[in-house]
Amino acid sequence: MEEIVKILSVRNVTHDVRAYRIAKPDNYHFEPGQATDVSINKEKWKEERRPFTFTALNEWPYLEFTIKSYHDHDGVTNALYRLQPGDELIIRDVWGAISYKGEGYFIAGGAGITPFLAILRQLHQENKINSNQLFFSNKTSADIILKEELDEILGPNVHYIVTREENPLYKKGPVNKDFLIREVTDFTRPFYICGPDKMVADVARFLTELGANPETVVFEK
Ligand SMILES: Cc1cc2nc3c(=O)[nH]c(=O)nc-3n(C[C@H](O)[C@H](O)[C@H](O)COP(=O)(O)OP(=O)(O)OC[C@H]3O[C@@H](n4cnc5c(N)ncnc54)[C@H](O)[C@@H]3O)c2cc1C
Numbered sequence: 179m180e181e182i183v184k185i186l187s188v189r190n191v192t193h194d195v196r197a198y199r200i201a202k203p204d205n206y207h208f209e210p211g212q213a214t215d216v217s218i219n220k221e222k223w224k225e226e227r228r229p230f231t232f233t234a235l236n237e238w239p240y241l242e243f244t245i246k247s248y249h250d251h252d253g254v255t256n257a258l259y260r261l262q263p264g265d266e267l268i269i270r271d272v273w274g275a276i277s278y279k280g281e282g283y284f285i286a287g288g289a290g291i292t293p294f295l296a297i298l299r300q301l302h303q304e305n306k307i308n309s310n311q312l313f314f315s316n317k318t319s320a321d322i323i324l325k326e327e328l329d330e331i332l333g334p335n336v337h338y339i340v341t342r343e344e345n346p347l348y349k350k351g352p353v354n355k356d357f358l359i360r361e362v363t364d365f366t367r368p369f370y371i372c373g374p375d376k377m378v379a380d381v382a383r384f385l386t387e388l389g390a391n392p393e394t395v396v397f398e399k
Contacts, residue, residue: 180269182267182268185200185263191324194246195247197233197245200241210232211274211275211276213272214230214232214273216267218261228253232272243292247259276393281310283310283370284311286312286373287315287374288321290371294370294372298328307332312332312335312336314338315339315341317343319340319343322338353380353381354380355384366390
């Protein structure tokens with residue numbers, strides 16, 4: 179299945195992340211945490227498919243992607259950054275990336291927050307955040323995606339980590355075994371990890387060694 183969809187609006191979220199609101203095709207459904215393969219509907223880019231996660235909720239009247247652009251090479255995310263309302267994307271079938279399996283710990287690195295954004299927005303809307311905890315690691319405070327909203331959704335249950343900045347407001351990374359021993363109180367709960375491949379692999383290994391059974395998604399960058 180392929181659908182050509184129009185960009186309705188583009189909003190800056192951080193210095194390199196934008197939220198793109200997209201017209202939603204009729205009968206298009208997804209679960210929070212799912213993704214689709216996206217390409218830009220322009221001659222040069224049509225066949226360049228990249229996975230992105232839906233960050234709107236199913237019942238919202240539009241789709242949304244929250245996308246970090248890499249400007250160091252002429253890839254899809256760099257080209258996306260130049261798009262304006264009215265430009266078109268091609269989206270395809272939805273596929274599962276990560277799904278909610280109960281209260282636990284979300285561990286995100288950078289743009290790896292996107293599946294959790296959808297899941298946490300849904301839980302918040304249903305008043306079901308309860309004891310879910312989010313650990314959100316970024317290089318610097320300027321890289322934190324949607325901090326205000328995450329603060330509102332999670333209150334004291336969100337914990338920010340910065341790995342390349344000395345900042346007393348945030349926890350100091352990296353998320354290693356000592357960090358997890360210090361911060362996690364119950365290793366039998368679900369763990370959801372999403373972010374760059376090295377972070378996901380490392381954290382999953384530490385958690386497994388500590389007796390947990392994490393669900394992971396690797397974002398290649
Ligand atoms: C399930 C899933 C869901 C995702 N959801 C999101 C999301 O919601 N938001 C988000 O921001 N990201 C998300 N990602 C990550 C996103 O898919 C990647 O950031 C995106 O594919 C990068 O595409 P790109 O074309 O810009 O870069 P690439 O695919 O890395 O590169 C394109 C081309 O450039 C070459 N290249 C790569 N690096 C360099 C370099 N440094 N210099 C020169 N050439 C280079 C590559 O070989 C390739 O030919 C998701 C990933 C997965 C797996």
